[in-house]
Amino acid sequence: MEPNWAEENLQVIRTLMERSALYRRAMAPVMAFAGATGAGAAIIAEKGAAAHLGFATYWMLVCFATIGGALFLVRRQAMRDGEPFWSSPTRRVAQALYPPLFVGLVLGLVVLASQSRPEPWPLLAIAWVFLYGLALHAAGFFMVRGIKLLGWIFILSASALSLARLIVPDLDRTSFANAIMGATFGGLHIAYGIYLYFTEKSRNAQ
């Protein structure tokens, strides 16, 4: 027997224990909530009800509200299951999400402060979709594998929207930016929430 077999066994045990401690909260309600908020916010923005706030301020507030709501839902699940909210897997997911989301916040504030004309809202929206996709992809390493795929869908959507801006003229309007936010943060989340609603329940059943 190799002399380092015991060390290798310990390494295997450590790796398996880390893999087992994946973030396992049900994501369907969180995704549905995020989607409904995104889609609803886009409709409100299109009706001009939040025009006084401006695109960047409005959507950053929506983002904070969505994160707050999502945390509330996750905390409620943890309490119901009698488990700690700020567990090791939760911490790792949060740590993976923070950097791209922080960059998105800084980008929004910089664009807001620069007061450039014409206002680059569609570009900002696309950048946010890119960054959110990166955040999901990073968090996906500590969650069920579908999250990583959703991250890729956001990244590919942002890529397609970037190309659309080059090909189709006259897309640099606030309504287009709102449509981007509604379709991605609203539509994609809702679609994924519906998918999870059916798959999360049956995932463990055999």
Next chain:
Amino acid sequence: MNPEPFLQLDRVIHEKGRMAIMSLLAASPELAFTELRDALQMTDGNLTTHVRTLQEAGYVAVAKSYQNNRPLTTVSLTAPGEKAFAGYISLLEQIVKQTKGK
């Protein structure tokens, strides 16, 4: 090298498949049979055999229930299982120390 720790290793746990099952269960309150199977890429038969061995040793508990009218089998570590696994890890650490101290 002192062979004592090696001789004390729990033979039920000291098998690749069962050690992997115990490791996964040690980090989760319980896991579905399908989750274990997918994580370890074992066949149903292989996993069933290993789980049965662990169950007979009193290291794991198997619970059968229904979720959305579909049968759900979950596996969890028992208190003796947790103790045996902790002891197994402790012995491995002793062996590593001995090997390095040679």
